[in-house]
Amino acid sequence: MTRTLKGPTDHVVVVGAGLAGLSAALHLLGAGRRVTVVERDDGPGGRAGRLVRGGYHIDTGPTVLTMPRIADEAFAAVGASLHDRVELIPLRPAYRASFADGSALDVHTDADLMEAEVERFAGPAEAAGYRRLRHWLTALYRAERNRFLDADFDSPLQLLGPDLVRLAGLGGFGRWEAGVARHLRDERLRRIFTFQALYAGVPPTRALAAYAVIAYMDTVAGVYFPRGGMHALPRAMAETARAAGATFHYGRPVTALERSGERVTAVLTDQERIPCDAVVLTPELPIAYRLLGRVPRRPVRLRHAPSAVILHAGCDRTWPQLAHHTLSFGRAWRSTFDELTRAGRLMSDPSLLITRPTASDPALAPPGRHLHYVLAPCPHTGIGPGPAAWHDLGPRYRDALLRELERRGLDGIASAIEEECLVTPADWTARGHAAGTPFSAAHTFAQTGPFRPRNLVRGTVNAVLAGCGTTPGVGVPPVLLSGKLAAARITGGSRTSASRPGRDRPRPEEAPA
Numbered sequence: 052m053t054r055t056l057k058g059p060t061d062h063v064v065v066v067g068a069g070l071a072g073l074s075a076a077l078h079l080l081g082a083g084r085r086v087t088v089v090e091r092d093d094g095p096g097g098r099a100g101r102l103v104r105g106g107y108h109i110d111t112g113p114t115v116l117t118m119p120r121i122a123d124e125a126f127a128a129v130g131a132s133l134h135d136r137v138e139l140i141p142l143r144p145a146y147r148a149s150f151a152d153g154s155a156l157d158v159h160t161d162a163d164l165m166e167a168e169v170e171r172f173a174g175p176a177e178a179a180g181y182r183r184l185r186h187w188l189t190a191l192y193r194a195e196r197n198r199f200l201d202a203d204f205d206s207p208l209q210l211l212g213p214d215l216v217r218l219a220g221l222g223g224f225g226r227w228e229a230g231v232a233r234h235l236r237d238e239r240l241r242r243i244f245t246f247q248a249l250y251a252g253v254p255p256t257r258a259l260a261a262y263a264v265i266a267y268m269d270t271v272a273g274v275y276f277p278r279g280g281m282h283a284l285p286r287a288m289a290e291t292a293r294a295a296g297a298t299f300h301y302g303r304p305v306t307a308l309e310r311s312g313e314r315v316t317a318v319l320t321d322q323e324r325i326p327c328d329a330v331v332l333t334p335e336l337p338i339a340y341r342l343l344g345r346v347p348r349r350p351v352r353l354r355h356a357p358s359a360v361i362l363h364a365g366c367d368r369t370w371p372q373l374a375h376h377t378l379s380f381g382r383a384w385r386s387t388f389d390e391l392t393r394a395g396r397l398m399s400d401p402s403l404l405i406t407r408p409t410a411s412d413p414a415l416a417p418p419g420r421h422l423h424y425v426l427a428p429c430p431h432t433g434i435g436p437g438p439a440a441w442h443d444l445g446p447r448y449r450d451a452l453l454r455e456l457e458r459r460g461l462d463g464i465a466s467a468i469e470e471e472c473l474v475t476p477a478d479w480t481a482r483g484h485a486a487g488t489p490f491s492a493a494h495t496f497a498q499t500g501p502f503r504p505r506n507l508v509r510g511t512v513n514a515v516l517a518g519c520g521t522t523p524g525v526g527v528p529p530v531l532l533s534g535k536l537a538a539a540r541i542t543g544g545s546r547t548s549a550s551r552p553g554r555d556r557p558r559p560e561e562a563p564a
Contacts, residue, residue: 055543056513059328061085063541064318066305066342067333069097070527071517073288074125074534075331076297081128082542086297087325088289089318091304095289097333098489099527101282105470106417107365110281112489114406114424115376117268118528119275122284125531129295136287138278140411145274147374149459150239151382151400157374158243160273173237184234184244187221188267194218195264223261230260242380244270246402249428250525252356252493254388262494268528276375276411300325305334308342313512329513331537335483335491336504336520345510354498355431356490356525357391358476362425362449365470369421370461375410379403379459395434397448401455403427420469427452432476432487441477441487449473491519499524506537515540 063079065072068090076086092100098112116122116139123133133139144157156172159165162185170178194217222230231244245255247265277283293299300320308330309317318325332339336353340346381387381400390396406424409416416422427448429435436444453465476487485491492498503524506516517537519525 064327065331068095071534072333077125078538080295096285108415116275139275142274146376148378180234192267227258228255333518355486356493358431358488361474363472366467377405395430438477438480441475445475
């Protein structure tokens, strides 16, 4: 059994109205708690925020929504439905991959479509290998979903059980790239199913094969885009929580936690004191630990994932070769990960994610205009350029990225930009992100499962952490789960409407491979 909070938990203050905090709030409301949400920004979203410039509606955070069932669980906790409040557009293809040799591949989550596309791209042997890989990824997910993804940990001993044996038998404790290579020989195809290691912050040659479950989410379960942009999801969650009784205080940075012994008795903002029985903290780990006045001891310092430079560009044109999501791979691959995670250098031959949200929702830009989001991974500030360096480096790197995009076929992109916003590690640092990265602690073995920073902190008996720095980790589905797990620490797993008979829904992302 996992630990739960002792003492009264009638009124819970959730610090942060990002996806983790909103998920926690909905699950707490569903379990009968009174909830107050305190957010430093002027509205909900956190990382999944919104910037409006010149009629362009720009998502400032994640661009990929997978596993919508997990979001729906949060809505269902208060008797609502994600699908009644957010229109989800299935992306077909989920991605388009373009390679330095001029070849291109559409990545479909439908098994038959993808098998045919792989056969066209690389021949029948690779198509058969793809089908085997798909079965392996699905088996990994099924072995991990309950014991490892949707679970709180108080001890490594909680890993023991048949799921661990099953995961080991699937090769989950081997290496991610080696697991994919057992099924696919074509190096270009391997990239499609291993580039997600960047989310985990570990090169695929060193990442645990268990993390290939991220590739399952991207390439098997389906990729979706909410109409109105990714920000539509936290906005709908906040509206649903308010309708279910939550109180929201926006524009209120939390300055301190009032304590009595080991209990937090109130949350203090720059404007008010909010008494509470328990608190959920979703800020970055350094901020949460500072508020608690406690930093858990670890045998070694936390290692952080690479950061990213993001160029949001509103343009008067677009390019037909761009899908909603386009992976533009450079010729280099292994050396790219070495530059990002060890050498601390900018990519010499960049691999980029280019997102064109107006491909699915033209209303995000003025009529006849197009929105582009270019993400270039870069080293975090602990091993690469520091925040101060990025003030001068950022504009130069922006120009270099545009020249590279021109070279890759986006003719005239620099002159097509009408509105833009450049985000660098200096900006992530200003937002309080440790090591200047929005991707938090890397998913090394020593920072995985029960070894990841836990959501309970010694010395405080009624506070729980949530967000990408704690269990289970980085990405929209894990962050939503972190809020659910934080709520369970408080409620003891009280039944909510999501778990009552009649509320269960089919899980299309778990259909047979």
